[in-house]
Amino acid sequence: MLYLLPLAFLGVFYLYPLLSIFDISLRPAGTLDLSAFARLFLSDTYLRTLLFTFYQALLSTAVTLLLALPCAYIFVRYRFPGKSLLLSLATLPFVLPTVVVALAFSALLGARGLVNDLLRALFTLDYSPLQLERTLAIIIIAHVFYNFAIALRIITAYWAALGTEAEEAASCLGADWRALWRDIRLPLIRPALLSAGSLVFIFNFTSFGVVLLLGGIRFATLEVQIYYQAVNIFNLPLAAALSIAQILSMLSLMVIYTSGQKKLQLSLRRGGASARLPRRRREKLMVFSCVSLMALFLFTPLLALVARSLFAGGAISFDGYRALAERSRGSLLFIPPVAAIGNSLRFALLSMLAALPLGLISAYMIHRQQRLARLFDPLFMLPLATSAVTLGFGFIVALDEAPLNLRASVYIIPIAHTLVALPFVIRSILPSLRAIPRALGESAQVLGATPWHVFTSLDLPLLAPSLVVGATFAFTVSMGEFGASLFVAQRESVTIPVVIYRLFGHPGFAPYQQALAMCVVLMLVCAAGFLLIERLRGVGGGEF
């Protein structure tokens, strides 16, 4: 009976909005009309949007893998002080909200960024010499920054488990270093490369905040185009058609990813640890340069963000932070930014409280209903495969009339966030649930525990760490969620990322400074959540 709860939630808040999108796109006036779809493929602009989405995702993925591969090699083969700390900290960008990443790069490389400030001061220029904002390059850099660690982790974990026997055998048979890479290493880690590649591609394909903030409409991906069509031009049928294109692309990508994931699990668990200290000078140099470049790449943008938020007009200044409590002029915002912080915290708490029980019930459902699990498991993962923008769009087209008129309700935001967070919560709990031996529950029953007691006295304590991980995921995901919030947030219910976006888009120095200050606040909240998750990962774990 309890199982109906998550199913109903998904049905009402996921499937129904999605069907509404289909409806609007295919029958805009009540009769079947494929003209929106036709425009998608006939019109040059939208075809170009589609192609550009693929192109930028492919490029970002390729660069990510190209950079992650040598680093993975270093991480697999060498031991060095601070290795696990670096690997753990390198994952921080991955949990940061897109707006934070976008503004971090703007604070570093943008026209108003630190590097330009520095260059201007050094060469006494009156213009910004580095013109990266609104270029493809900065989008790609931000995407690589975002996904580098996830690729590194997948490849490293797989590679480390392979051991070095095959390589040693090949060396004895006369393979030189080129042959080793070509014939042994690359073929062996191919499953990990494919898995990491497809996952990173998915993230890049659905990237919204980074592209919108750093690229603008000139570099519109499907996501940005959906938002633009739905909100700026109000062409709902076309936005819906774009959403469907998005959903279909994502579904096929997910299929590729999950099938690769299965292979990955099958072939894991072989060989042993093979890392050793670098001995020769060349090795030491290699390790040192890899580590320092990685640290430079991963932490400079975040440091720049903090520095830039505290640095205005050539002097240390807390103006950005001070202004958070003020309501800004004009139509820019209707509430002071600090109220948005309150909103975000409240929504994050609500989303966490909703996603945790729903996720727990769903995890039990997937775990217990072996036969139906094949169906449920992908069903609960679907929201992950649907972009936040599509979800938000679905909400505004589906939930705007009785009995589900939630457009004006503030709860629409936590509901959307719960939907986005649910897969994370399930993925955090499920492995721990699967790891509880069946005999434990049976022992407890035989000893007289009712099913409810088995749950409270056995499952709950054993699941506690992963429940905390799941809750933290839900909280941070909600804090940083941008795409759906941008669609559904009302004037009074804007969240931190939405406010950052509004402030960032506003000309002038003060709003930018405020946006940076809010980014720092958001980053600190998410970093705290991240540290908690990382600490508990060993105890509770999680599978992604």
Place this chain on the structure above:
Amino acid sequence: MLTLAEVSHAYGDVVSLRAVSLSLQPGEILCLLGPSGCGKTTLLRLIAGLEAEYSGSISFEGQDLSALPVHQRGFGLMFQDFALFPHLDVAGNIAYGLKQRGISREARTKITRDLAARIGLAGLEKRDVAALSGGQKQRVALARSLAPEPRLLMLDEPLGSLDAPLRDALALELRRIIKQQGISAIYVTHDHREAYAVADRIGVMRRGALEQLDAPHALYQRPKTAFVARFLGMTNIFPRQQNAFTQALAAASGIPRGQGEIILVHPGGIALNSPPRAGAMQAHGKLSSAVFRGDYYDVAVTAAEGMRLAFPVKELAASIGAKVSVSIDYAAVIALRES
């Protein structure tokens, strides 16, 4: 006590139990012995209530158990890997069943302390279960099962995950403790030596059916089927019609025609190079193998007719390949059924 009548069970299409009937006497330790997959663990799970779908009836003290949920049966079940609760300490594990029965904290503490002392866990109450040795874990699991004073104790390969030297000692101790508590027990194992040490009666299972149920000594002396004999480690099993010698041996041993088409020559009734005597049949052959076992040798003699007889001897003078004679007691020749 416990009575099973015609109990059958299947996992999907795979039949795991075929019409098993048995009854357990008060205070008795019954061993279920058989190879893996013979259904012995399934039988325990059915009695415990962990598997619901079965035909036939399982009753305890006259009460049919089919409608009684697991947690109300008041049985104890000790799992092969002990299934200790990793988030509770030793005392927490032992007291778990008491707590479910609503026994007060003071009483729990007292029972737990007494039991821990009796089972050799004194002073370990606050220990993390992950930090225990295999033998200690086994004791905790036993104490946990015994604490709520179950009406019936079931043990599923309780020594299966322990090292061989530990197993012999713990098997005896298990029997001592169970007998001391006066509890009826069903003990599942695949090791016949362990079963001999622990059981009052042994039931040998094969492919879901109970093949023979007897006291250990009777089982060893008089296995009824070729499967039971083989499972107890006996190898001198021949079709009666194999050759003139086996036919003569069966006839001389007084096994009527048509009753035993398979015969077992009990290794205890075979002697090497002993002079011909009454009540025994003499045969000649070659010593084909001899394995030194410490106190004795395991030897095999290939008799002239091509049959291979294996048995233990105390002393060995002959070398491999030497011509030897064997004498076989008629009393050691037993008729077997092809299960």
